[in-house]
Amino acid sequence: xxxxxxxxxxxxxxxxxxxxxxxxxxxxxxxxxxxxxxxxxxxxxxxxxxxxxxxxxxxxxxxxxxxxxxxxxxxxxxxxxxxxxxxxxxxxxxxxxxxxxxxxxxxxxxxxxxxxxxxxxxxxxxxxxxxxxxxxxxxxxxxxxxxxxxxxxxxxxxxxxxxxxxxxxxxxxxxxxxxxxxxxxxxxxxxxxxxxxxxxxxxxxxxxxxxxxxxxxxxxxxxxxxxxxxxxxxxxxxxxxxxxxxxxxxxxxxxxxxxxxxxxxxxxxxxxxxxxxxxxxxxxxxxxxxxxxxxxxxxxxxxxxxxxxxxxxxxxxxxxxxxxxxxxxxxxxxxxxxxxxxxxxxxx
Ligand code: HEC
Ligand code: HEC
Numbered sequence: 001x002x003x004x005x006x007x008x009x010x011x012x013x014x015x016x017x018x019x020x021x022x023x024x025x026x027x028x029x030x031x032x033x034x035x036x037x038x039x040x041x042x043x044x045x046x047x048x049x050x051x052x053x054x055x056x057x058x059x060x061x062x063x064x065x066x067x068x069x070x071x072x073x074x075x076x077x078x079x080x081x082x083x084x085x086x087x088x089x090x091x092x093x094x095x096x097x098x099x100x101x102x103x104x105x106x107x108x109x110x111x112x113x114x115x116x117x118x119x120x121x122x123x124x125x126x127x128x129x130x131x132x133x134x135x136x137x138x139x140x141x142x143x144x145x146x147x148x149x150x151x152x153x154x155x156x157x158x159x160x161x162x163x164x165x166x167x168x169x170x171x172x173x174x175x176x177x178x179x180x181x182x183x184x185x186x187x188x189x190x191x192x193x194x195x196x197x198x199x200x201x202x203x204x205x206x207x208x209x210x211x212x213x214x215x216x217x218x219x220x221x222x223x224x225x226x227x228x229x230x231x232x233x234x235x236x237x238x239x240x241x242x243x244x245x246x247x248x249x250x251x252x253x254x255x256x257x258x259x260x261x262x263x264x265x266x267x268x269x270x271x272x273x274x275x276x277x278x279x280x281x282x283x284x285x286x287x288x289x290x291x292x293x294x295x296x297x298x299x300x301x302x303x304x305x306x307x308x309x310x311x312x313x314x315x316x317x318x319x320x321x322x323x324x325x326x327x328x329x330x331x332x333x334x335x336x337x338x339x340x341x342x343x344x345x346x347x348x
Contacts, residue, residue, distance in 0.1 A: 032170050033058045036185070041193035043201065044234050047116040053131060053181045055188060058168040063186025065164065066179060068348045071154050073100050073144035080137065080183075083109045086347050089275035089340070090190065095286035099143040106142070107252070108286035111279045113340065114272060116188040117235050123268045123284040124255050125241060130184040135176065148176050155179070192274050192340035193234070200334070201233070207334060214331025217324045224298070224320065224328055228311050229270045236274050236335065241267040242309045245302030246283060254284070266307050277336045291332050295325045 033056035040047055049055060066072065070079045083097040083105070084090040090112035096104035107123050115121070120128055127133035137143040138151060155161045155174050165174045168182055197215075199205035207215065219227040230236050241255040243266040250266030258264075268284045282288040288297065299320045302312055320328070340346070 033168055036060050036189070038189065041191065041198075043198055044114075044191070044193050045117065047188065049116070049188065050129065050131070053184060055185050056168060058164070059182050059185040060189055062164045062168040063182035063184065064346075065160075066183050067186055071158070072138050072146060072151060074146040074150075075100050076154075078144055081348065083137075083143075084112050086341055087278070089113050089192070089278045090346075091279040093280065095281050097143075099140070100145050101141070103142045107284050108281060110271070111275060112187055112190055113192045113274055114235055115190065118239055120239060120269060124253075124258050125269055126258050130187055131177075131180040134180040134183045151179070152176065190340075190346055192337040194339045195274065195337040196334040197331075198337075208330070210327050210330045211334050213324070214327035214329065217320065217328050218331055222315070222319065223324060224295075225311060225315060226273075226298070226328070229309075230273045235272055237270045237272045240270055242270055243267045243305055243307040244297070245305050245308040245312055246285075246287070246297070248303040248305050250305065252284065263307060266305055273332060274335050275337055275340065277333050278341065291329045292325060295320070295328050299325060 036055035036057050036059070038047070038049070038055055053059075067080045067084075070076045070082075072079065078100050081090075083092045085092060088111070092109035095108060096106070097109045098104055110123065115130055121130065121133045122136075127136060135148065138146050139148060152174060155165075161174060162172070165178055165182075166172055169178050196205060196207070196211075200207050215232075217224040219232060221228070229238060229240065229242060231238050241264060243250070243254075247266070253265055255264035255267040255269075256262070276282075276291065280289055280291075282291070282294050288294050293301075298312065300317050302308065302317075304313065
């Protein structure tokens, strides 16, 4: 009897001390950055988040602050949001955006939406991960025209950033890789998956007869054949690089500039069509101002360039009627997600 009391006392002491150790470990864990619970909507595939950049609440908040802060530009007048505005699904209404020295960008600004699912970035895929894309616009002389040395000096001298970087990464030093990671974390949270089409696909809302017809033309391989590249359902693109016959001799080398393969000349990334209603003007050079012009391009406008995608080349011109093209446009408008563009988590 006595022995069992002693034993259970010893046991209790061991238990108690273990409990204390656990508390101590928990304290260390909870004083570091808080893991960010990224909720992937059921209609989207799993997202690959790089193991060296786990998402944290503090990292996302820092990334958002940096995204909206003109401190990243040479004369502190322009932020990422200057060319990536929430109202336009984080694209720009200008054909070519204007950088801090008044010079136009070479290509049309791209929307920032569902980037966490993309295998390559920029129209030509010149950036292979979201993190490395971040420094491009900062140092580009046509865009924010700033040096990384100067960005670091300004961030280190700032009244808030030293504490925010420490909260996000648990270390005192501000570095460029941490800046890249934080902005990429914020961008990965920018998920759009609640358009009218999504609610229709989930059986929660119906489409009008015109929108249904547009959906049918979109997927019909003898009509729109849009689905071939702008894959229906989740990301609305397979993100492959293609020449869509905008010019018989491309003005912009596109993917060729990255791979130096002749077969890539004039190829550009297939963009997602989510929120496309908001991202005019269209194409890598912003040449079309309406969605109808885009559909007309595939129906009659495309040119027989050397690298023209065989799926476009193989379909006869004029195969869609005017009414069918208008139906496709009506369908494209169902991909607008107002919850996404109005989400205060993404707005300044
Ligand atoms: C002066 C306007 C301008 C500014 C400022 C700017 N961008 Fe961009 N952004 C563009 C243009 C133009 C493109 C397309 C460039 C290309 O393909 O060559 C682009 C493309 C992108 C893309 C690629 C999206 C995709 O689908 O591949 C991302 C991501 C991006 N920008 C993020 C940022 C971030 C982050 C900042 C701030 C650090 C920023 N941009 C600042 C104009 C701008
Ligand atoms: C062979 C693949 C392919 C097919 C088929 C295709 N697209 Fe595209 N689409 C692309 C590529 C690539 C681009 C970017 C082209 C560029 O800028 O050079 C693009 C661009 C667009 C854009 C402009 C988006 C933006 O953000 O600027 C719209 C709109 C569009 N396509 C709609 C459609 C519709 C509607 C159909 C069917 C009628 C269709 N596409 C068929 C590959 C395709």
